[in-house]
Amino acid sequence: MFDTLSEKFSDAFKHLQGKGKISESNIEDALKDVRTALLEADVNFKVVKAFIGAVKEKALGEKVITGVNPDEQFIKIVHDELASVMGNANEEVDLERVGPIPVLVVGLNGQGKTTFTGKLSKHLIGKKNKSVLVVPADTFRPAAKDQLITLSKQVGVDYFDSDLSKHPGDIAKEALAYAKEQGKDVVIIDTAGRLHVDDELMGQLKEVGEAIKSHNPEILMVADAMTGQEAVNVAKTFHDALGLTGIVLSKMDSDAKGGAALSIRHVTGVPIKYISTGEKMGDLELFHPDRLAGRILDMGDVVSLVEKAEEHIDEKEAERMMKNMEKGKFTVDDFMKQMDMINNLGSMGSILKMIPGMGGALRDIGDLSPAEDEMKRMKVIINSMTKQERQDYKVIKESRIKRIATGSGNTESSVKDFIAKFRQMEKMMGGMMQMMKGGGMPGMPGMPGMPGGGNPGFRQQPGTGKKPKKKGKKGGPWGGFF
Ligand SMILES: Nc1nc2c(ncn2[C@@H]2O[C@H](COP(=O)(O)OP(=O)(O)OP(=O)(O)O)[C@@H](O)[C@H]2O)c(=O)[nH]1
Ligand SMILES: [Mg+2]
Known part of the structure; x- marks a missing residue:
């Protein structure tokens, strides 16, 4: 959604990086790029005019806040103005009256x-x-x-x-x-x-x-x-x-x-x-x-992500999995269920975009479909496994590999490859649990099959292992603004 606009905006903000404070001369270039970005996104020219006018006025009238970079300050102004032009608050159909x-x-x-x-x-x-x-x-x-x-x-x-x-x-x-x-x-x-x-x-x-x-x-x-x-x-x-x-x-x-x-x-x-x-x-x-x-400004949308997760993720199942993982148990079945939960949330790209800072990283990576294809391939392989194999992959030896390969329409080496990857994941999960017990947890373990060998190399925020809070968290990627 609005990928080009996001990209153009992020280029516009670069004009202000490293500047001491916002001034009439240094926001000119940024404003010009914002204007072009909006026009190219097919925004009505009257809206663009009003938008640029409002952003400029606010940017120049803004008090200099120590510790906040001009580009961050400018992004905040553009954010608020974008929200304002779209109507600020959500309005639903009025359901508070007598029906029908x-x-x-x-x-x-x-x-x-x-x-x-x-x-x-x-x-x-x-x-x-x-x-x-x-x-x-x-x-x-x-x-x-x-x-x-x-x-x-x-x-x-x-x-x-x-x-x-x-x-x-x-x-x-x-x-x-x-x-x-x-x-x-x-x-x-x-x-x-x-x-x-x-x-x-x-x-x-x-x-x-x-x-x-x-x-x-x-x-x-x-x-x-x-x-x-x-x-x-x-x-x-x-x-x-x-x-x-x-x-x-x-x-x-x-x-x-x-x-x-x-x-x-x-x-x-x-x-x-x-x-x-x-x-x-x-x-x-x-x-x-x-x-x-x-979302347009690549700040992510953690609130919607949490709402989506609450809606689609089976809490009891997640809790059961967590308990098992704490005991060092992570089965192919658990992995399959995790993949299903993620799929229920939407496409990989659409979920990642909701995480602050991921939008830009996603653009660098480009196409996520190889990772999604790999997930599909893994599912087909898993579907050809028996219940026993899904509970304990270690029983899968040569003859079973052959059967799974034939059953899933894959080569034997693909099946072996999956088992090797799963073994790696199991190890990673174990390591993560150890770290959680010790108080700190690294970011996400990285989706399997992502370009970059399982770790896409995103700039990860150190996680706390707690549920993400709503906006307004100090020390976020935007200098405590949002
Ligand atoms: N990708 C996508 N497709 C959609 C969305 N909403 C509707 N469609 C598709 O757009 C096509 C037209 O949708 P309809 O709901 O039949 O449109 P309509 O306005 O009722 O059309 P008429 O009754 O012929 O006037 C269908 O193929 C839908 O599946 C959407 O949000 N995303
Ligand atoms: Mg219709």
Whole structure:
């Protein structure tokens, strides 16, 4: 997400490295680079102008703080301004009122409306404890109804069996009456898209809005983040016609440059409420401008990482593993479970990027797919092992190696290689446990198969073995700023 922008920003900040203090002359170059970076990321030029003006004013007005480098001070100002331009705090759909609350999902063709409808219902049911009804109201492309029903079954949400021969406004009204009868809290209505903004679509959506106006609907527009300024223009048109209450940026997992995320709030005044980060139903995040600013500036996003970990990692299982490891026991099964836990969090790149300082290191490494491929290869090998072998790899001798190789479609030397690596990991785990008992623990042991022989050579923060704290920790990589 926004890789090029991050890279350009980090180059811009280099202008201030080693300078005594921020001055009009020495921030000129940095500002120029920030400006170019934003324009290249397809940020609206008015937003860029306002942004640069605000950063300059703050930077020159900033008091000199002893012990804080000008580049760190400048990064902090850019961070706050990025967060501010995106709206500062997270705003979710208002769930604090009496239901059924209608959520009308609108947007152009293929932007991700139907997918988002499924994701939002999963989020509201699973995390907000709400009862939800989804309503197919796309009368333009009838197959959309089946698509939504399939997703509904997948996430376990009730759906309304809309009569697509009716007007979407009538469908919405009927669905709301039904939802009231059923005591539902939220009703999510998936509407039709068109290739371009056209009068017919706007007219129809306005009628749907009118039909449910008395219920004070949330109107969320889904916009593909990849489309940059186009998304901003479309949002403006939709907002003028319908009065949007929120925007959802979809496809943030792709290589979107950042233009839409950084401009849409400023241009339309409508808050971004959610971001969609993949095709799976769990790939939905609340939009936190400050955290995203942190990610853009390679400060990582430890808060989101911890939240993700809490959500996806089985605590009991982790505890059991920890206990075993303390006893010096680390099995192939444990290793497999660890790999699964990591996979559940997301791609290796996306997780590493959330760790402060890793963004730059990742760019230096480039492609992480060899490491991910190796993880997959290891899994296939492990899947061909017997239960006994997974509990104690030492029983694996020549004949077993042959069987595992044939079973997993690998060569014998690949299997031997895996065993050698596992032995090394086991040793490393043992060493780490010793160190933890002694009070200090080095950073992560390094993912197997990473370029650089298992240790990617990142600048690692000395770990404490404790849970990472929220922001505001003194002595972090940013001189205690964040
Ligand atoms: N990578 C990625 N793909 C997404 C995301 N959201 C949706 N998609 C994909 O985008 C395509 C279109 O998604 P839909 O949800 O059908 O879009 P829509 O707006 O309902 O499209 P219409 O109903 O035809 O207007 C599908 O292939 C989705 O899987 C996302 O956040 N990331
Ligand atoms: Mg759709």
